[in-house]
Amino acid sequence: MSESNLAVFLSKIEVSESGCWDWRGAKFVDGYGNHSFQVNNVKITRAAHRWAYWKWKGEIPAGMEIHHKCRNRACVNPDHLELLTREDHRKLHPSKLQDVCKRGHSMADSYVDKTGKRIGRRCCRVCMLESVRRWQEKNKERVLTMQREYRLRRALQ
Numbered sequence: 001m002s003e004s005n006l007a008v009f010l011s012k013i014e015v016s017e018s019g020c021w022d023w024r025g026a027k028f029v030d031g032y033g034n035h036s037f038q039v040n041n042v043k044i045t046r047a048a049h050r051w052a053y054w055k056w057k058g059e060i061p062a063g064m065e066i067h068h069k070c071r072n073r074a075c076v077n078p079d080h081l082e083l084l085t086r087e088d089h090r091k092l093h094p095s096k097l098q099d100v101c102k103r104g105h106s107m108a109d110s111y112v113d114k115t116g117k118r119i120g121r122r123c124c125r126v127c128m129l130e131s132v133r134r135w136q137e138k139n140k141e142r143v144l145t146m147q148r149e150y151r152l153r154r155a156l157q
């Protein structure tokens with residue numbers, strides 16, 4: 001890796017207030033920066049954040065992925081990058097992959113909410129039960145009234 005490659009790389013970043021090194025060069029369609037450089041007169045293009053990790057932190061073993069702790073895909077600050085297995089990485093991006101809910105419960109037995117505006121949205125069973133329980137706790141009086149009314153109606157039938 002020649003120093004001119006590093007100079008080119010550094011000329012394409014802008015340090016933001018949050019400490020992110022925002023990539024100002026070309027980007028892949030998914031928002032990750034791409035960094036092209038010459039090795040023995042051959043042009044190589046790599047994801048800029050992977051290049052940064054490799055340059056300052058070390059090799060990226062095959063199959064491992066780089067996660068942005070700052071959640072900014074265009075960031076190439078090596079301190080904001082974390083090496084993760086594919087499995088661990090998935091857990092951090094549940095909305096994209098939907099294997100787990102926001103709070104990390106398995107979505108394997110989730111159900112699809114077909115009511116109202118949320119048609120087709122997958123809901124986590126554990127979180128849903130918990131939110132019902134919380135609602136009941138907050139609305140104890142109302143729940144008791146509902147139960148009384150229900151019993152009354154049954155008795156009148």
Ligand SMILES: [Zn+2]
Nearest residue numbers: 020070075080
């Ligand atoms: Zn960052």
Ligand SMILES: [Zn+2]
Nearest residue numbers: 066067068092
């Ligand atoms: Zn990530």
Ligand SMILES: [Zn+2]
Nearest residue numbers: 101105124127
């Ligand atoms: Zn959940």
